[in-house]
Amino acid sequence: MFYAKLDPYGTLECYPYTLTDLRLDNPGTSFPPDISDEVAASFGVVPVTPADQPAYDHTVDLSRTAEKKSGKWVEVWISTPATPEEIQQRTSSKASEVRAERNKRLADCDWTQLADSPLDPDGKGAWALYRETLRMVPQQPGFPWNVNWPPVPGSN
Secondary structure (H helix, E strand, C coil), X not given: CCEEXXXXXXXXXXXXXXXXXXXXXXXXXXXXXXXXXXXXXXXXXXXXXXXXXXXXXXXXXXXXXXXXXXXXXXXXXEEEECCHHHHHHHHHHHHHHHHHHXXXXXXXXXXXXXXXXXXXXXXXXXXXXXXXXXXXXXXXXCCCCCCCCCCCCCCC
């Protein structure tokens, strides 16, 4: 569970906040092993009702805060558009991740194309087609965010 730390006037000072943070912020205080909400409240720390994180993609920045509603503190998610630079950086990073996965999949089946491979010609051809399809992953529409990985031969 998360908590919010309030200033002496009851205004949000920090969110999210944990009971571990409370212990760290008060090293001279001996807390019981299970800090009750009443003890935490005496230090200006209140429980916050969590909210489900909304769906988002690489074009959005999500942050969260806590607000007092009907006498209780609740989590609130804030969605703002990402900058073009952030979107580009995220896309480049995702493309690198997908290419690394593609390269791993290629390396895992290198043995299928060796001259002494135990595969028959049809099997070797199926693996060659699979490998060619893997090499074409960066040309897929929607790359790198929407990738359709080809099925591994013999996995159907």
